Amino acid sequence: MMIQRREYDPAWRVHAADCPDAPPGAFVTTARAVYEAFPHDRPHRCLTKGYVSRNGAVVREQIHYEPHDWVPSTIVPADAIRALCRTCRGTRCANRGGPPVQVLPQTPSGLIIGRS
Numbered sequence: 001m002m003i004q005r006r007e008y009d010p011a012w013r014v015h016a017a018d019c020p021d022a023p024p025g026a027f028v029t030t031a032r033a034v035y036e037a038f039p040h041d042r043p044h045r046c047l048t049k050g051y052v053s054r055n056g057a058v059v060r061e062q063i064h065y066e067p068h069d070w071v072p073s074t075i076v077p078a079d080a081i082r083a084l085c086r087t088c089r090g091t092r093c094a095n096r097g098g099p100p101v102q103v104l105p106q107t108p109s110g111l112i113i114g115r116s
């Protein structure tokens with residue numbers, strides 16, 4: 001099956017629902033639901049491993065990034081159209097354009113044709 005590569009929106013920040021820095025009135029969901037739908041979101045320091053593994057209540061805070069160039073990070077989700085941006089962890093940054101960057105130059109080992 002072909003993987004549909006997709007664009008990633010800039011990452012949001014994830015807080016424990018009772019974090020003092022969490023945005024008031026934000027939609028409360030569970031840690032697991034967020035990490036399934038938005039695996040690239042940035043956990044705030046209030047979010048501990050234990051809290052996430054207990055599937056605690058969390059809220060997402062939208063982060064407003066300054067306009068910036070896309071600088072590839074080392075994060076390359078299997079279904080992303082290109083490496084995630086180092087600044088915002090999205091794929092839709094200002095200098096985007098042209099064909100998608102080949103993030104995974106894959107050469108299936110069974111199909112290498114020798115040049116002998």
Ligand SMILES: [Zn+2]
Binds near residue numbers: 015021
């Ligand atoms: Zn927080």
Ligand SMILES: [Zn+2]
Binds near residue numbers: 069071085088
């Ligand atoms: Zn970016």
